[in-house]
Amino acid sequence: MKRRFSNDDSQLDVYAEINVTSLVDVAFTLLIIFMITAPILQGGIEIAVPEAAAGPLSAEESLVVSIDEEGQIYVDDAPVTFDEFDATIDRLLDQQEGDDVFLKADRGLAFGEAVRVMGRLHDAGAAVNVITDPSDRDRP
Numbered sequence: 680m681k682r683r684f685s686n687d688d689s690q691l692d693v694y695a696e697i698n699v700t701s702l703v704d705v706a707f708t709l710l711i712i713f714m715i716t717a718p719i720l721q722g723g724i725e726i727a728v729p730e731a732a733a734g735p736l737s738a739e740e741s742l743v744v745s746i747d748e749e750g751q752i753y754v755d756d757a758p759v760t761f762d763e764f765d766a767t768i769d770r771l772l773d774q775q776e777g778d779d780v781f782l783k784a785d786r787g788l789a790f791g792e793a794v795r796v797m798g799r800l801h802d803a804g805a806a807v808n809v810i811t812d813p814s815d816r817d818r819p
Contacts, residue, residue, distance in 0.1 A: 741808075742775055744800070745783040750792045764796070768803045780805040 744764075745753040752764050754771065772778060780800050784793040800807050 740775070741777060741779040741781055742771060742805075743781045743783065744796060746785060746788055746793060746796060748785040748787040750788065752796060761795070765799055768799060768805075772803050772805055778804060778806050779808060781808050781810050783810045 743755055747753070752759050752761060754764065754767075759767070772780070782793070782797060782800070784796075797807050
């Protein structure tokens, strides 16, 4: 919106307008920064979970136990040994509201390792939910 500010016709006209070019530059720069940093902030342990027919999980805050292909156990993002996991799982379950625990086990992991962790979670009274990728057969 332009407005004319002059008292007489002999002076130059002065127009008041907003230059939005720098605002657009800043907005696009921030957009690019957020697009680059958003995937980095998601975090978590990279696990290749097996495919299976399963429904979606709820997005509530629950304990996530991950086991990579080498058998390393992670509670949320912290690596622990099985003995440390065994000693602290009861206290961790008492600190959270529900008893749901999500288990992410790598598809290349020996089945016995996953069962050992699942058994300890079951003994602690946790409701174990196994995280899988949806199989290609179930997709439309």
